[in-house]
Every structure is written in structure tokens, then in C-alpha cells.
Amino acid sequence: MDLIVFGQIVREKRNAIGLKQEELSQRSGVAIKTIHSIELGKGNPAIKTILRIFDALSLDLLIVAGKNAKK
Known part of the structure; x- marks a missing residue:
């Protein structure tokens, strides 16, 4: 997956x-x-x-992977 x-x-x-980054950090348990x-x-x-981030943002890994493959 392309990190950018x-x-x-x-x-x-x-x-x-x-959400602010701080709020995402709190929701996901991932450091800001x-x-x-x-x-x-x-x-x-x-x-x-x-x-953890995907769960906090309600993102689906397969959908994101598909978007990433198109770019």
C-alpha cells in the first residue's frame, strides 16, 4: 500500500x-x-x-486497498 x-x-x-488528530488518537489508542x-x-x-485507525474511522480495509490500487 502506498503510504502517501x-x-x-x-x-x-x-x-x-x-475529528481532530487528537480525537482520532483517543478513539484509536494510537499516538498522535x-x-x-x-x-x-x-x-x-x-x-x-x-x-485501529480504520476501526476508529469506520473504514473498510478492502475498500481502501481498492482505492489505493486505482491510483
Whole structure:
């Protein structure tokens, strides 16, 4: 998965539902620094981290993977 595209998807969904990074951090249990890095397309997040963020944002991994493949 392209980390830049993944970060854009996370940021767009977070903004669409009106969450700040701090709120996403609290909901997901993922450190705010990690969320910030992911949204910038940096780092290499563990699958556990990705799944926590997806759960907090109600994102479906297969849908995101499909969007990522199209870009």
C-alpha cells in the first residue's frame, strides 16, 4: 500500500467526520505522533496500528486497498 495515498485517505476521512488528530488518537489508542506521520505518508505503521485507525474511522480495509490500487 502506498503510504502517501493511505495517509491522504486517513486525513480525508478524519476531516470528513470532523475529528481532530487528537480525537482520532483517543478513539484509536494510537499516538498522535504516529497519526501525524501516517497522514504525511511517512513511517511504516504496523498492521495493528492501521486496523485501529480504520476501526476508529469506520473504514473498510478492502475498500481502501481498492482505492489505493486505482491510483
